[in-house]
Amino acid sequence: MNAALPLRDVALPPSPSWWPPAPGWLMLIGALLLVLGVAAFIGQRRRRRRRRWLQLFDQELQAAPTAAAELAAIAGLLRRAARVAQPGSEALHDHAWWQRIDPKEELAEPQRQLLAEGAYRPQVAADEVAELRRWARERYLQLLQERRR
Numbered sequence: 001m002n003a004a005l006p007l008r009d010v011a012l013p014p015s016p017s018w019w020p021p022a023p024g025w026l027m028l029i030g031a032l033l034l035v036l037g038v039a040a041f042i043g044q045r046r047r048r049r050r051r052r053w054l055q056l057f058d059q060e061l062q063a064a065p066t067a068a069a070e071l072a073a074i075a076g077l078l079r080r081a082a083r084v085a086q087p088g089s090e091a092l093h094d095h096a097w098w099q100r101i102d103p104k105e106e107l108a109e110p111q112r113q114l115l116a117e118g119a120y121r122p123q124v125a126a127d128e129v130a131e132l133r134r135w136a137r138e139r140y141l142q143l144l145q146e147r148r149r
Contacts, residue, residue: 053144057137067124074136075115081143101143107135 020026060077064070082100083090089100098112107115111132114124 050141050145053141054137057140061133067126067129070129071115071124071132074132077140078136078143081140085143085146101139107132111135 021029057077060073061070064073078101079090082092086100089097092100102112111128114128115132115136
């Protein structure tokens with residue numbers, strides 16, 4: 001070797017830029033966006049369906065002129081929801097019906113009696129119906145959501 005030639009160090013190529021990412025990263029980002037989009041779409045559909053069910057429930061109860069008629073409407077709505085969730089359950093009576101409607105026995109006995117006999121009682125207190133309405137609204141949604149599982 002000739003001593004007159006200058007020595008040069010090993011030169012590394014410049015580091016690659018971070019943009020645009022490699023195709024694998026683009027596919028991973030695309031798949032993640034697709035999963036998030038599908039989850040958002042399903043969640044939006046569920047919220048819309050739940051809102052529609054609650055609107056139907058409220059419309060039925062607003063159409064009732066008296067508290068006794070409202071109790072009859074609540075019982076009818078619960079029967080319809082039970083039929084949708086499990087066909088044939090609307091024909092159940094007494095203990096079997098209450099096991100289907102209130103399996104955890106969250107409803108107090110006076111309210112059960114009110115719901116069972118409410119349409120036949122001419123005078124019903126509005127505050128009793130309001131408490132029963134809140135429970136029935138939640139249970140109505142639960143019954144309708146059972147059919148989706």
